[in-house]
Amino acid sequence: MTIVPLVKVSLVGILNDKEKVLEAAQSFGVFHLVPLASAQKDLEAVPPGLGREAVEALRWLVDCATQRRPVTVPDEFDLEKVVDATLKNRKALKECRDRLAQLDNRIQDVEPWGEFSFSELAEVGDNRLWFYVVPAGKLKLIDPSDKIIEIVHQDKYRSYIVLLSPEEPPVNSMPVPRVHFGALSLSELRRRSEQSAIELEELELERQSLTKWRYVLAQNLAAARDRSARNRAALETADKERVFVLQAWARRDLVNEIRDLATDLGIAAVFDEITDKDKPPTLLENTHAMEGGENLVEFYQTPGYRDWDPSAIVYVSFIVFFGMIMTDAGYGLLLLLVLFLFRKRFAGSELGKRMLRMSTWLMISTAAFGVATGSYFGVTPPEGSFLAHLKILDLKDVQTMMKITLTIGVVHIVLANLMRAVHEKTPSGRFQPVGWSFVALGGLSTFLGQGTFFASVGPACVVAGLLVVGFFGSDRKVDSVKAGGLRIFDGFTALARIVNIFSDVLSYMRLFALGLAAASLAETINSLSGQLNQSVPGIGILIAILVLAIGHAINIGLGLIAGCVHGLRLNVIEFFNWGLKDEGTPFRPFKKEETRL
Incomplete structure (x- = not known):
């Protein structure tokens, strides 16, 4: 664990070569730029030519459940056309889903009435049809002597009644308000629902077809962001007549490579040592196994450049604290299985891989402390068993x-x-x-x-x-x-x-308190489930299983929240309070954006 030593680099060149130098520096990807002039604050991360629409279109294609093979070297690619088609597809698909849901709900409401087709008023003596859904208990409140009514459907709980009248009956003439049947018959609703379902399938297929452009679209967006970053950097250089100066922080061990880059570009590179007045950014560097600690540290506070790197200590202590708070072997092993099943979801980025490694250690810690305290989904192993011999801690032993x-x-x-x-x-x-x-x-x-x-x-x-x-x-x-x-x-x-x-x-007493609370809640869930199983014969076992599943799911969720919040808090509040003096700024390299899908 270390804070990487830096030097201040000044690249001096001809103004006409600035764009070429910026592009080379961005490709090199090791400079943390130092603004020498005030840039326009309203510069967008994505230029107007692409805009937010392209970002939304890419997200819509990436989220598609079924993906086509991506085109990586297109013969021809019309960016505006693809973005427009994608956004139209998204709008149409959402509208179709809403329409289909409304039709399905309407069909459920109309089905009890059967097939109705409304005749001309003259054919039914200028009478209109008024519809009522009357609960079984209120059916006797209807006086049929002064009304023309027909019960078209009846079940155990309600009756579906049609009343004939030229005008809408008074509110107090029926025990319930009338329902709105609508002008469409049941057969028409079903026909429209089928058409909408077919249209939905076609739109889903169209979306799948458009996913072939996702990689090219992502490349265009990345190139646009890179271009925007270069535009901003160009505004932050010091320009004087025909000369410009680009200043940045860089790793000390890359000085020779930077000199070679400057020689290839035909520009001058000046290196200055850090002085007491300088406030360089902080670049943390850890071993592969401890890289996740950098994310934990920078989540709250980046240490100052002249301070020290607490990443490894925070990483190990966070894992230990998390395990003490969750402290259940069953929970740890179950979540390890979940991580294994969804491991491919983390493989798309370096950050995802770090989080998978750290999450795996968190669950191992949870399982280890669960074994040490003898808790397996809140169940204590029987005396004399192998698991009972592994129990070395008693959470209820307060002292x-x-x-x-x-x-x-x-x-x-x-x-x-x-x-x-x-x-x-x-x-x-x-x-x-x-x-x-x-x-x-x-x-x-x-x-x-x-x-x-x-x-x-x-x-x-x-x-x-x-x-x-x-x-x-x-x-x-x-x-x-x-x-x-x-x-x-x-x-x-x-x-x-x-x-x-x-x-x-x-x-730090919260480690014990939260661990005891989680174990006690797990035991309570098990006890409640057992009581339900005994008190409700037959179906009781199903209710007990449901209580077990929901109860332990809630306890796991609470444990994850408590483990993350309090396990991290003991590091970034108590530990940082005594261990770190200054707060720094993270090292942000000026580099090209990678295209990942």
Whole structure:
């Protein structure tokens, strides 16, 4: 885990060659550009020639369930025509789906009435047909003596009644309001539904046919975004008469390659070392196994360039914390199976592959802690069994679990302080974290070592740590009485953080609390399911299975949310609070967009 050393690069060339240099720099893909002039803020990521319509068209084609083989080298490709046809297909297909759903609903409403065709008014004595759906319990409230009514259909719960009358009957003449039958007969509705279904199939086939252009369309969009990025970069260079200067940050180990690039382009490359006034971006670099930690770190805060890279520690601790919160072997193995079945969904990008690796470790951690606590979908293995022998932790043993979680919290915070002490350069920056480490370890020794030798050593460590923190409260030079007073004030100000370290260590209690809550909820779900099975003979087993499935699904969902939120929060709040000093900006390379589908 490291923060990659950078240098400042200035590329100087002839103004007429700027477009060529920008394109070469974008293809090289290693520069983080430094604006030397104010660019127009309303530059769009996609130029007006393509616009949002092309993006929407591509998304519509990529989301199609059935894909055709993509055309990669087209003989002829009309971008506007393909985008227009795709968007028309999307609009027509959505309208057809809505129409078909409305017709199907209308058919369900009309079917109980049977086949009706409305005659001319003169043929039925100028009478009109009025339709009512009357519940069985209200049928006796109808007085047939003054009405011409006909029950056309009747089931166990309701009657479908047609009333003949020249005018709409009064509201109080029937026990329920009338229903609107509509002008279309049942046969006409079915005919239109069939036509819409055929039209829907044709539109789906048209969409499938258009998917062959998805790769070419994505290439055009990527090229358009690249062109837009170059246009923006061109506005941010320093131009003077016939010369331009493009400034950027780049990796120190690529200096020779950049010189070769400049030689090939016929431009000058000037390299400057980073000064104290510079604020370079932060480029994190980790091993293949720990790359996911970079995403976790940058999700909340990118460390400053002069700070240190916490990616590996955050990655490992997040996996451990997540497993402690979910803490069920059944859940972990089930989600591992789900990840295996959907593994191809993650293969489309490097980020997806990182997330798959991290998710796999999260589920392994969940399963491991589930085995250690003896929880398998909330079921505890029977005494004497092999799985029972693997149980080494009891979540209901509050004292033991408190000691474990507090120890984890202290170790985590001490590690953050020690890493900060190693990378700081001032006496205050180095010794204050060491002092707080003594305070945390001393407090833990006092708590864990009650009745032992450590109980007396712990308070001494706490006092020694506080003295170190107070003495190295700042780097202010004591060259006068006033400076000495300010140095003492700085020391007391630094000591005020004792409240923070106490509360931050206690925050790790959430690992135990959330793990116990998840296990207790799983047991409750199992107990409720068993009671339903016993109290409702026959169908009770189906209800019990349904309760089990829904209950454990909810518990898994809550566990995933809690594991992600609180597992990450302990890293980015408590850990970063003690381990990192500055917040930086991420390194964003000026490079061409890759075409992925």
